[in-house]
Amino acid sequence: MTSPAYVADRYNALATAQGWRSACYATLEFKNDALSDLLAIWRRVAPPGGIPRRKELTPRLLRAHLADIAIYERSRSADGRERYRMRVMGARYSSVIGDFSGRYLDETVPPSVLARWHAAPNAVIAAGAPLRFVSRTETVDKPFITGEYMMAPLIGDGGAVDTVIAGAAFGPTITLQRR
Numbered sequence: 001m002t003s004p005a006y007v008a009d010r011y012n013a014l015a016t017a018q019g020w021r022s023a024c025y026a027t028l029e030f031k032n033d034a035l036s037d038l039l040a041i042w043r044r045v046a047p048p049g050g051i052p053r054r055k056e057l058t059p060r061l062l063r064a065h066l067a068d069i070a071i072y073e074r075s076r077s078a079d080g081r082e083r084y085r086m087r088v089m090g091a092r093y094s095s096v097i098g099d100f101s102g103r104y105l106d107e108t109v110p111p112s113v114l115a116r117w118h119a120a121p122n123a124v125i126a127a128g129a130p131l132r133f134v135s136r137t138e139t140v141d142k143p144f145i146t147g148e149y150m151m152a153p154l155i156g157d158g159g160a161v162d163t164v165i166a167g168a169a170f171g172p173t174i175t176l177q178r179r
Helices: 004-018 033-045 063-068 091-097 111-127
Strands: 022-025 069-076 082-089 131-137 142-155 161-172
Touching: 004 022, 004 111, 004 131, 022 111, 033 063, 033 142, 033 161, 063 069, 063 091, 063 161, 069 091, 069 111, 082 091, 082 111, 091 142, 091 161, 111 131, 111 142, 111 161
Parallel strands: none
Antiparallel strands: 022 131, 069 082, 069 161, 131 142, 142 161
16 A cells, blocks of 8 residues: 555646646545545444455445445456446435446446546555545536545455445535645
């Protein structure tokens, strides 16, 4: 695992180079209280200094957040390409981003934005820790909406850190400031 601050800096450099209106923060200072609460749940089920298993974050535990979460599951295709399947997408999350539940991103989003869709969960897995993202929803032609995201790694069913939970809070677009 790499330090969250280093991963955030790498993500931000990539976002700048690619012209994405997106920023990553290792400091977990959420504007939305629900995202702080989701982070507290993740921390509560995580072993000391570790990462929780996906199955520990049950629907009952996440009940207050189900409409606002997505779960990304990373795998490799037969030819070795990285793929993310959207295991779960809540109703509010889907109403803004689109409903990709159960589908692979590379079969759903245009190739021109696939790297951007992969960059955030890849950063979280590389950091091995939760990260905060603020991003315009330009990849789905809604640049007037900005999302604040709490994304955190999970140990998937196979025992590897290959899953990411994302909580989102959407609102009108604001000016992004990197720290």
